[in-house]
């Protein structure tokens with residue numbers, strides 16, 4: 638089994654997505670989507686960005702490596718009668734059979750960053766985008782003090798070291814890496830722009846309860862707890878994450894946590 642696929646099918650990302658919908662919609666609103674635009678949402682999950690893009694009239698294909706999330710996306714599109722929004726399984730490292738230059742916008746919000754071969758991912762995204770089109774990536778930033786970068790940092794500090802040659806997804810949050818990867822795909826640095834943006838997670842409960850959603854359903858955190866159980870450090874991990882969630886919370890009676898990310902726009 639492909640470990641990248643196994644990681645995301647192991648959890649159930651649909652349990653987290655309700656907390657992400659508002660920021661997902663706001664992000665899509667900022668893309669300038671017009672009727673009939675062809676949009677690829679890569680690493681789409683159950684369609685946090687694909688569904689609102691389709692509601693704005695785009696013709697949307699969501700591609701994700703996790704079968705359960707593709708199913709969940711197609712169910713949402715059917716429930717909302719969005720005939721212009723389809724989801725299918727695929728790997729950002731190799732998007733065949735998607736044809737060359739098929740999309741006006743490729744959007745990937747915390748999606749393609751998790752694919753294991755970043756140079757192939759950049760090449761594939763460039764290949765399927767039409768000349769004059771755009772690629773928009775949302776990438777978590779390594780060592781950033783906000784929520785998700787810290788969850789991933791803490792989780793990895795409890796998990797055994799990755800196999801040799803593993804490239805951390807967080808490397809997509811460093812501008813020089815982004816320039817190097819798209820450069821190797823033939824895109825000059827002047828065509829790439831960067832903005833620090835914010836994604837806010839809203840959960841209708843205490844921060845510790847929100848943390849438990851990650852513990853139970855988010856692959857990287859699930860793996861950290863499994864490893865920590867084996868080494869007798871699960872309580873330590875629980876405390877470290879609970880402290881993180883409560884220190885970042887900005888709501889008095891629920892949970893609202895802003896997280897910073899690197900927004901990359903590549904204009905082809």
Ligand SMILES: C[S@@+](CC[C@H](N)C(=O)[O-])C[C@H]1O[C@@H](n2cnc3c(N)ncnc32)[C@H](O)[C@@H]1O
Pocket residue numbers: 641645646650654657661679680681682683684685686700701702703706727728729730745746747748749751752753
């Ligand atoms: C953090 S979730 C984000 C999902 C969605 N973009 C959202 O904002 O709700 C990461 C997603 O990337 C997908 N993913 C990870 N590796 C992938 C790959 N190689 N190709 C396509 N999708 C991938 C996962 O299955 C998961 O749905």
